[in-house]
Amino acid sequence: MRLGPEQRDESVSQPGESRPTRRATVAALEDLLYRPLSVLDEHGFVRVIDYMGDDAAIVQAARVSYGHGTKRVSEDQALINYLMRHRHTSPFEMCEIKLHVKLPIFVARQWIRHRTANVNEYSARYSILDNEFYVPSPEHLATQATTNRQGRGEVLDAREADRVLNALRAEAGLRRAEAERAYRGYLGLLNEDATGAPIDPARPGVARELARMNLSLNFYTQWYWKTDLHNLMHFLSLRADPHAQHEIRAYAEVILGVVQRWVPMTHKAFLEYRLNAATISATGLAVIRRLLAGETVAQDNSGLPPREWRELMAQLGRGV
Numbered sequence: 001m002r003l004g005p006e007q008r009d010e011s012v013s014q015p016g017e018s019r020p021t022r023r024a025t026v027a028a029l030e031d032l033l034y035r036p037l038s039v040l041d042e043h044g045f046v047r048v049i050d051y052m053g054d055d056a057a058i059v060q061a062a063r064v065s066y067g068h069g070t071k072r073v074s075e076d077q078a079l080i081n082y083l084m085r086h087r088h089t090s091p092f093e094m095c096e097i098k099l100h101v102k103l104p105i106f107v108a109r110q111w112i113r114h115r116t117a118n119v120n121e122y123s124a125r126y127s128i129l130d131n132e133f134y135v136p137s138p139e140h141l142a143t144q145a146t147t148n149r150q151g152r153g154e155v156l157d158a159r160e161a162d163r164v165l166n167a168l169r170a171e172a173g174l175r176r177a178e179a180e181r182a183y184r185g186y187l188g189l190l191n192e193d194a195t196g197a198p199i200d201p202a203r204p205g206v207a208r209e210l211a212r213m214n215l216s217l218n219f220y221t222q223w224y225w226k227t228d229l230h231n232l233m234h235f236l237s238l239r240a241d242p243h244a245q246h247e248i249r250a251y252a253e254v255i256l257g258v259v260q261r262w263v264p265m266t267h268k269a270f271l272e273y274r275l276n277a278a279t280i281s282a283t284g285l286a287v288i289r290r291l292l293a294g295e296t297v298a299q300d301n302s303g304l305p306p307r308e309w310r311e312l313m314a315q316l317g318r319g320v
């Protein structure tokens with residue numbers, strides 16, 4: 001993965017500038033600061049640029065509302081669990097994090113829908129985009145799902161998988177060739193070669209803001225992204241979920257690892273009460289009560305539409 005010269009300087013010079021602070025710091029996250037954490041391929045990364053707060057800051061904010069009744073360290077996890085369970089979210093807003101993310105443009109389009117963050121994106125009006133693009137590895141080039149219009153399909157049987165894999169390898173090669181061609185076209189419009197020298201000194205290049213328009217969505221962009229822990233968990237609950245597209249999920253999983261280092265108690269509560277928990281509808285709850293009472297319940301007498309019935313049975317680990 002590539003960092004620009006300013007970013008390399010920043011990651012080298014910052015530790016040299018360290019000085020004592022009275023602010024709360026988290027040793028496990030300090031170790032990670034400025035280090036790119038690889039995502040997807042050799043280009044994608046997430047790196048922590050800055051952060052504010054820790055588990056203790058959440059507990060302290062909560063005690064402003066609950067008083068000093070629960071003061072023992074052993075009770076901090078219980079208090080954070082309580083906040084998470086009861087969606088008392090504002091104490092989590094006391095913590096903030098700033099990330100530098102390098103991501104394919106099609107992932108950025110999904111990510112930017114999360115409006116409760118501050119974003120500063122690399123400008124392709126001022127700077128020339130790198131010749132870096134994402135091509136999925138064959139195992140992630142799945143067929144279209146038939147049950148979920150937004151998803152990828154099931155695993156195929158061995159013979160079919162082999163045939164599809166060969167086709168996908170060829171497809172990946174084609175995508176790579178197309179992206180290379182698009183980048184050559186981009187440089188051609190700019191009238192610059194890979195070193196920045198004019199290809200034809202006799203003619204002017206097209207403006208960067210126009211030259212970029214033929215690049216495809218798999219080219220990489222980068223941004224600084226700052227958000228608070230409450231909104232970060234909302235992002236993660238949607239994007240680290242199995243329904244999220246593999247590529248954005250890969251980023252969410254790396255960020256989950258960062259959250260674990262930064263606020264381990266909150267991370268634990270988040271997995272328990274949000275990410276790995278389930279929301280059950282009122283009718284679904286009634287079905288569970290009937291099942292617990294020993295009743296035989298089928299979809300047609302459950303009150304649930306077929307899809308919700310299938311989802312509930314999957315949540316309960318029962319085949320339908």
Ligand SMILES: Cc1cc2nc3c(=O)[nH]c(=O)nc-3n(C[C@H](O)[C@H](O)[C@H](O)COP(=O)(O)OP(=O)(O)OC[C@H]3O[C@@H](n4cnc5c(N)ncnc54)[C@H](O)[C@@H]3O)c2cc1C
Nearest residue numbers: 110112113114115116117150231234235238239243244245
């Ligand atoms: C699996 C999946 C599939 C998706 N498919 C599509 C799709 O097909 N098409 C599509 O367009 N989008 C799609 N999305 C994007 C989705 O609809 C949301 O825009 C995105 O997930 C951001 O969520 P959010 O608005 O809750 O987050 P944020 O923008 O971070 O907002 C967080 C919360 O703040 C509140 N909020 C923020 N801004 C406003 C506002 N202006 N008005 C009212 N409340 C606000 C809301 O309560 C919101 O939940 C998909 C998302 C996922 C995870």
